[in-house]
Amino acid sequence: MVLPPVGVIAVFIGFPVGAAIAYTLGKTGGPNSVMSLLAQHEHVAKHGVTTAPYREMLSNPSVREDLWSTVWVTIVTVVVVVLVSWGIALYLRLNDTWLARTVSGLSVVPLFIPVVIASYSIAIFWGPDGFLRSVAYHLGYHGFPSLGFTLTCVVLAEIWVNIPFGVLMMSSGLNSVPNALIEAGRDSGASMPRVVRSILLPMNVIPTVIVATFTGIYVLGSFTVPYLTGPTQPNLLGPTMSNFFTAFSQPQQAEVLAMIVFVLALALGTAYVWANIRASKRAGATS
């Protein structure tokens, strides 16, 4: 029963990715021969493998700039998403007022909106004739910067897109902490911040790791958001990859960038897998 999806993945992801790895190391034959026909400026390994494509991309100053932007945009987004979703989820856990319900409703709005539209509307909203600049103008502040099509706008849009997942995961984690535990902490004289620090925080580590890794992986590999909200250069590696493929006809270079992003994402993924396995081991030990 497990075979069909594993088969689909193996044929349409595993095999192409394997071929792509070989391609970035200079193997242009076999499954890569069609792509190789279209490719410009290709590095071919006569025998063995070559790291020339990697060396070329990593020494390209504009690619390095893109890599750097990708890393800092990812870090900022992950930190903000984790903090904000922790905050919102905590607030929802401890309050059941109409205000809390409004906040919870607001925080999942992005789930309802396709990413293409979200990116487009966010770029306009923060852009040169957008809402914030208009409001600032009416308030007498004429120098409000236009954030549309900047890396800041990319960060804002990535946060927007990733908040619902963060809030849902954190809420689900915090909701599984029994009320009795919180009450007990309160009854024995702990202040609310103390309860948060000593009870809720340690019990919500796994959801926090999940939110951080999935958000990080999403941002690293994202295309639509930076493409529609970001500047032409430097932008994240997603659009750069696409440029190398479609605009410059250099699939090998595009795949090298994909590998770099993949390695970064896998590093994050390891944290996720490690946290999950540790958690399920602990669950197995206690039950």
Added chain:
Amino acid sequence: MSAVESEGVVLGGLGEAELPVAAAARGPRTSMRSVGMRMLGGLFVVCLLVFMIGPIVWLGLRAFSGLWQFPQLLPKQWTVAGWRTVFKDPNLSHSMKLSFEFAPVVTLASAAICLPAAYAFSRFRFPGRRVLLISLFATNAFPKIGLYIAMAGVFYSLNLMGTFLGVVIVQLIGTVVFMTWIPTAAFSAIPRSLEEAARDVGAGPLRVFFRVTFPLAAPAILVAMILSFLAAFDEAQGTFLVGVPNYITMPTEMYTLVLNYPEQVAAVFAMLLAVPSVVLMSLARKHVMGGKLAEGFQIR
């Protein structure tokens, strides 16, 4: 405020404004601080409102604007010309039709492929089970564009470029993870004793599945199917790479629109593209918020 308290506030992130309110509400004291915190909380909600809803409302206004110049806060003239353009343009209406053809096909195919696997993952402890679950996740970590470029090579040799099947496969790839993980968690949450009880009173395995297991897992399966439908419906990059020039769906068309059409037409099209998401997610809202989505992300 003690050192311990202030530390907790930092850890709470943005919730900091609200924490002490909860603390104050428990005791009889309602101080100036509580009022201040309430105002801060209100301010936070207003910021969240502007940040979350603002862009969508702003885009919605644009869909009806005839004349709108900086720094006006509302359009000067209202019009529905953009809507007429969209419905009259044969390319645009054709892409809408295509989108509504692909998404259901992909969702059903994905369900047919992944649901049996989800059941097996939750009910049978076979060797390599966890490795397979994790490798599903690894596919999620490979950047999509890189994957599509790599897939394009394979698709050329299999003659799948520019075909209906090719587009279905590209869109299906993006749904496999949801379709396996979320139902797996749901099946695992159903106590085996329930199934055994049904079997003890004489129900066959199929009957047990359809009368006991399936109805209990149905909400999670619904969430998975809706997420898959939306993932397929919103997929633009791979569809563009594989489907061009025969199959241009709504989101792929959106890229062209953003770059080449008047802003207003793009705004109208964007509003239309959002309709299925809003409708479907509203239907599943209760289950998504209830944790069905979150449960799917913990590997057991």
